[in-house]
Amino acid sequence: MTTYDTIVIGAGMSGVTAARMLADDGATVLVLEARDRVGGRMNTDRSAGFAVDLGASWVHGIEESPLWDLVQALGIPTLEYTVGSFQAGGRTIENFDGEGRRMDAEATARWVDDVAEADRMLGEEIAASSPGDTYLDVTERALDRSGFAPERIDEIREFFRHRVEEQCGAWIGDLDAHGLDEDAIDGDEVIFPRGYDELPRRTSAGLDIRREHVVTRVSRHADGVTVSTDRGEFRARSALVTVPLGVLKSGAIEFAPPLPAAVAEPIERLGMGVFNKVFIQFPERFWDEESYVLRALGEAGEHWHSWYDVSAVSGRPTLLTFAAGPFGRRVQDLADEDIVADVVSALRVLYGDSVGAPTAHWITRWGQDPFSNGSYSHLALGSSHHDHDELAGPVDGVLHFAGEATWGEEPATVGAAFYSGHRAAERILGHEIDLAEFAARIREREQNPIR
Template structure:
């Protein structure tokens, strides 16, 4: 990876910036809130377990507890498990030993079966619930085992697995094609300037294993303020009330897509899977159709009201004429009688009849006059309150597109490629708490994990051979193709990104012998792998902590808006096609660094454009918002191209229209030599990475947990079951006491 002036990004051991020229640094005014491990239930929650129930994996490893009708047995197990987790989480910088646990078990479990305690301890250690990360070893280094493992890829999954396996006594070699560790966790560092080029956000601390890591090494976690003002292409700030209104409409549309999928069970149109993007557009079209129908109803109502009013007026005119005629008839009849009561019965009957008819006409006239008033009022109301002639105005559509671009950023995918039914299948597993950034760079985590490991950098894997007898991994130097090497081992853990695996299907660079089974390659083909790019700009001082040069005065509920320190502000594109282009700007670090995000279709388009053009376009957006005189040229800049990166081929996985959460589980399954099955022979080829974690895909913690999972699986395969391991732990403790 290179900066704009072709200098290598140089990560340091703990991510400390070099001494630098005078620039404006921000103070840290937003410290994270760590979860409180005040009881055993909270310890289980923080470890992603249910406090009062065994997990599926626990039921597999402790069948006697799971199948027991004795409730006390399950209660004992759960207390031991939760208490061990609590002890670890309370002090994660020092190894938790079996000796530490027994004297700290509380009544009535202080006399618990020692073998059960030892087995639970061994289980939690093996599967990465305790004693993971960077902590002080209390016991001597584990006894060396005969197990040899080659881990392909020094990203978070590979490093986590390698560190775990090495702590189990295995001999581990990590092979990495890059000249650094971290994979898609890469941090730009130049003097005081820091910016994460790949993974950037810690998505909550409640339940997140990164919480433990952050207490073991120096991670400057900083809360991301969620206030995000939006600016139009011309630089004007979007009025807050319109922003809120369109965001509400976006959420309604999102709910409508869920109803369409899960309630109406609409999954395809014309035999083709329905994407989230297509469903959005269909619902928008239906809303536009409803607007037209409302207009027709309104015009029909106006016409109907007008016709009724016209008919009512005509009746009033007719009745008024009759009333006038009756009045004149009565007047003539009275005059013919000499102005007095007539003794002529015929005349008197005529007068009384006319008066009665006149009274009826007057009553009818009064009713019609009321109806006329009502119709006139209704007609005025209809004319003054016509329905909207469009569902979304052009500006509202632009604003809606911004929210859609934000959704594309979250998934690193064009919405037209996202599965309508399954795109958010992992939502139930989201962690609690604020989202945070690592101000000293997220790469401090893989760098810390790499310490003490045998990592072979700048070596690309060219062949993986696996059989019942073992495995061979052939590599080639990325600097000198004539330099090749072979690594013999018992098992191979492949943590290659999904994008690289997809490339292997299309144009193989790595030879698998035997070839990967069809069920594995089919899953690789079905899954989605997206792209997200960033423009990093380093300035001497921030100019973005104020409203735009074109801004109106601050709103009443934001008296200090011009002096607020902003983490985020958005740029609303002019067209749907360009909605992901520079749509969001981040200011997250102490030094004045701006990151502009490019998502969706725009992300792939940007990779075909030169750096100078992208930078000038980015500065043009900023100048439109803040004024040309206020936006200087950046001191340094860097533009990512993750799709073009041969060792990444994109950013992270998503659930495509052809896929579902099941494919993550398929990707996690190991491969047995020559089509073997579990139980017949040991698996030799294992898989880890965010694309193998159904519950936590597309995240650093997902990759980390997948590494722990596979380290546990490899240990289970080659180092013996938990009963033997638990007994060995107990024997070791007894031998030292």
């Protein structure tokens, strides 16, 4: 049996980043991937003749971002699409009040100011919070202090709930009070007209990737690891596990001996959210040309509340909305036609008969995907920011972990996956890896392929 230097489990962004860096350094690397494709939660559907990103879509903040530097170095085209982490203002947003009526400029300005004031008080409540406080606890304290009219409090409460759902895929009462501390974006955000999975596909080109190999067990022993799959066993001096947190929490992979508490407990404490996408194309645009977002506030937006105009990718009128948290888990059990009908019904409350019959749709069900068991990690009640980084290991010097859930500075992002893969490769090799040189090697390999 061949003994590799490193086996990487998972061909998402963190896995292919680490594998590429290790292989470029001369290591023998095997990547085991359960799916029939690379990319993991970066999944682009091109069946309609244009890119639909069913998983990750954005680079969130391009200032001082090594991920953005890599995108630029590889010449991958992007479109500026800055939404600012579910912001109340800052971009052209068509807001509707709790009764579904379009808000004018004055009402919108008052709304944005109210959210800013509530957020200021929320920041104070978070800073003064105690262990065991949820994000729901601190938002209610802030709203109690606000002095706003009851109907305005209801709208801001709904806004805060949806913000947690969109950012974390979780119910506001399950999120730790500090769960959005890292939710900061520096600079513009961008999306990918050719599809985000171009990044992991180009990074992974030429690697030894065994697709449709489902890992069931990782055993540590004196001279390395043995990785068992549904297609046989593989041995290596070290292993890097990059599967999503939801897979680790499910126990689908057995670790022998069991993982130490330093890694096992963060897996247990951290949460895995559900964040599903619903893309719907329409025969004609019924919203303003310059609008980034359509948003229903309060009761009108209890379930479907925000629609993002992503028409620029396909050139056809297309809105993207989300079903996240408990609502997302319920919705993914429904048939496509029922989901689309419900979304269209919510839009017609706002826009009436101008909403035409949809011409196409795409719907995700990440919570039902056995190779992710959710969308991305979040800071569940009882966990801390340190849990993300503690999860990375290493264990016994031979077992490492990477992925968005292992990067405490900005979890739940592609950037976190990329940076954690870089960190894991450096730890395995025992020396630093220059990211500019990493990008240059990818370009050189593309320009001078081995025949």
